[in-house]
Structure formats: C-alpha cells, structure tokens
Amino acid sequence: MEPEPAMQGERDGRAQVPGDYRLEEERAREMIRVCYEEGILPTDIDPGEIEVTGREVKFILNTTLDEINIKWLKERTVTVIFRDDAHFLPKKVKEDVVRAYEDVWMWDETFGQEFKRERIKAESPNVVSYVPRAQAISGWMLNKKTDYIDLAGTTYRTEFKPWLTRAEIEDWRQLIDQGTFWVVAVGVPLDGMPFLHVHVEKAIGKVLMQHKPEADESDPKLVNLRFDIEPASRENMKDKIFVQTCQGDVLEVKLANADSAWCKRCLTFFHTELTCGRTDR
The missing domain is CATH 3.30.70 (Alpha-Beta Plaits)
Known part of the structure; x- marks a missing residue:
C-alpha cells in the first residue's frame, strides 16, 4: 500500500502545508528559533530540491519554509551599521559595541539575569547583523535609529536598520545606482x-x-x-x-x-x- 500523503510528509520530513498552515508554521518557527538561539540545527526539515553537477550541489529551498525563516529573521534581526570613523574599528571592538547594548538588557527586570547573549554575524567591514532573543530589543534599537558611542575619548556613530536579505540588498543597490x-x-x-x-x-x-x-x-x-x-x-x-x-x-x-x-x-x-x-x- 502507498502511504497517505500526510504520512509520507512526516516520513521524509517535508513540510506538507495545507491552506491554513498556522500549526505547521508554529513548528517551523520553533525549529528556526532553536537553531539561531541554541545553535541546534534541524535534522528533520525539508532540505528542498537537489541538483547535482559533478562535485557541486545546489538546493532549491522549500518556498514556504524559506519564507517562514525570512519572516522570523526580519522580526528579530537588526542591521548595525558603523558610520564614519567607526568603519575602521577592529571587528572585535564592533562586536563588543553590540554586546554593550546587550549588557543593558541582561540586567533588565523584564528579562532577568538568566538573559542569554545572542548571535552576531559580521557581514562586511562596517555592517554587523544582530539577532536578539526578543522582539522588544529589536524594536527598541530600530526605534532609536542611531546612537553615539564614546571609546577612548573618540565618539563613534552607529545606525540601526531592519535586516534585509541579499536579494533585497541587491534590489536596493540597483535603485540607488540608477541615480549615481x-x-x-x-x-x-x-x-x-x-x-x-x-x-x-x-x-x-x-x-x-x-x-x-x-x-x-x-x-x-x-x-x-x-x-x-x-x-x-x-x-x-x-x-x-x-x-x-x-x-x-x-x-x-x-x-x-x-x-x-x-x-x-x-x-x-x-x-x-x-x-x-x-x-x-
């Protein structure tokens, strides 16, 4: 007997998303949260369609799962831009600057002393992506928009922007390039x-x-x-x-x-x- 579609979906790990996929999205969001916050990679997530060319492999992601992943990142992630002279600060110093904001929240009564540090990803010499554990932190940084930091007698400026995918960044650059x-x-x-x-x-x-x-x-x-x-x-x-x-x-x-x-x-x-x-x- 051929397995029913729902059973087959559970067996091979693929996301069988009905018209109303709120339950499936909740499960996917939890896997994504654990991945970014705890560093535990999902083992039963749909890998997408595979294309093999010689010794190279390309995966075309499951559209629904990819959209859920992007949605989760956009809710949480803040792009920290180091402007002017801050551009030349060492990578470790830039990470410490982001951690300094995190220290404020670690002792906040809202989150308590069990608040854990979150993931930082250096994207380029002046851009860092920061994934806080709570949307409240993301919202606070995005509402602040910009800040000034004093280090060793020098004031540096940072900006906080919503996170963008690479495709969105490319579209934005093309729009900017039209006028420059x-x-x-x-x-x-x-x-x-x-x-x-x-x-x-x-x-x-x-x-x-x-x-x-x-x-x-x-x-x-x-x-x-x-x-x-x-x-x-x-x-x-x-x-x-x-x-x-x-x-x-x-x-x-x-x-x-x-x-x-x-x-x-x-x-x-x-x-x-x-x-x-x-x-x-």
Missing part, C-alpha cells in the same frame, strides 16, 4: 596619479566628487581611486585609460564601476568568488 554613477581607477600607477582626475573627466564626464586615496590618513596607500561622475555620462564608461609618458612608457589604468565583477573573498574587481585564485591561507 561612480568609477574606480584600479591599481593606479604612481607616476600617473597627478593626471588621473583630468583624464577621467576628459574621457568619461564631469567629476562631481573625488574620494580620498586612502580611508585611513594614518596609513596612506595608493591602490584605487574613486570618482563620482554625472549620471548622464554613464554611456561614456571606458574599460581602460592608457597614458604615454615623455620617456615612451605606456601606463595602463583599469576602470571599474557598479556593473564590474566584484569578488567578496579578496575584495577586488574583475572577477568573482567562483574564479578567485586566492586560497584560504
């Missing part, structure tokens, strides 16, 4: 630096703002230079600028913009993580 146009000169030759501003402006369009060569003035380096250019000049984008010197040398300056490939592993242009040659070492 920037160009980065990659690996600038030392002897080509004095002429670069006028060369970019002549080849592409009017430069609205030239960013400082280095983010940290105490550690000057010449690697990349960024220029914000009039959006109307977007169609004038070039891939390279060649400069011939009085001695006959030909200098090459590669140009990148928002459409250029970007590797999140080594933080460089013109390739992605899939083709990156950098090893973990």
Whole structure:
C-alpha cells in the first residue's frame, strides 16, 4: 500500500502545508528559533530540491519554509551599521559595541539575569547583523535609529536598520545606482596619479566628487581611486585609460564601476568568488 500523503510528509520530513498552515508554521518557527538561539540545527526539515553537477550541489529551498525563516529573521534581526570613523574599528571592538547594548538588557527586570547573549554575524567591514532573543530589543534599537558611542575619548556613530536579505540588498543597490554613477581607477600607477582626475573627466564626464586615496590618513596607500561622475555620462564608461609618458612608457589604468565583477573573498574587481585564485591561507 502507498502511504497517505500526510504520512509520507512526516516520513521524509517535508513540510506538507495545507491552506491554513498556522500549526505547521508554529513548528517551523520553533525549529528556526532553536537553531539561531541554541545553535541546534534541524535534522528533520525539508532540505528542498537537489541538483547535482559533478562535485557541486545546489538546493532549491522549500518556498514556504524559506519564507517562514525570512519572516522570523526580519522580526528579530537588526542591521548595525558603523558610520564614519567607526568603519575602521577592529571587528572585535564592533562586536563588543553590540554586546554593550546587550549588557543593558541582561540586567533588565523584564528579562532577568538568566538573559542569554545572542548571535552576531559580521557581514562586511562596517555592517554587523544582530539577532536578539526578543522582539522588544529589536524594536527598541530600530526605534532609536542611531546612537553615539564614546571609546577612548573618540565618539563613534552607529545606525540601526531592519535586516534585509541579499536579494533585497541587491534590489536596493540597483535603485540607488540608477541615480549615481561612480568609477574606480584600479591599481593606479604612481607616476600617473597627478593626471588621473583630468583624464577621467576628459574621457568619461564631469567629476562631481573625488574620494580620498586612502580611508585611513594614518596609513596612506595608493591602490584605487574613486570618482563620482554625472549620471548622464554613464554611456561614456571606458574599460581602460592608457597614458604615454615623455620617456615612451605606456601606463595602463583599469576602470571599474557598479556593473564590474566584484569578488567578496579578496575584495577586488574583475572577477568573482567562483574564479578567485586566492586560497584560504
């Protein structure tokens, strides 16, 4: 005899969601809560559809479960953004800053001294995701919107934003990019630096703002230079600028913009993580 659909669903762990799936959602939310709060990964959750290509595997998640997971994270997670000079604080210091907010709640009468620390995930050099144990904490941080922290005589600014999925961040960036146009000169030759501003402006369009060569003035380096250019000049984008010197040398300056490939592993242009040659070492 073939098992009934409901029994088959329980056997293989897949979410059999009826029209009114409140009970199923409650079970899924509890698995998700235990995963993030206690670090216990679900063993009987629907893994999704599997696609195998050679030694690589791709899973297409169960839509219902994925939406429940995203919904839970959006209810709890706060994106902490470190602005201005706070961008350059060490990772450990940024985590300590988030923990400092947590310390306030640990001794609050609402939660008691049994309140446990929660999960922190560094997303980028100036962005940290924080998953508190209670929506009250998320709501407090989001309502505060911004804060100032004094460390060793220096005041740093932080912002609190709702958590976004990577797809939502990409959509937001595309919307922002529609009204902005920037160009980065990659690996600038030392002897080509004095002429670069006028060369970019002549080849592409009017430069609205030239960013400082280095983010940290105490550690000057010449690697990349960024220029914000009039959006109307977007169609004038070039891939390279060649400069011939009085001695006959030909200098090459590669140009990148928002459409250029970007590797999140080594933080460089013109390739992605899939083709990156950098090893973990």
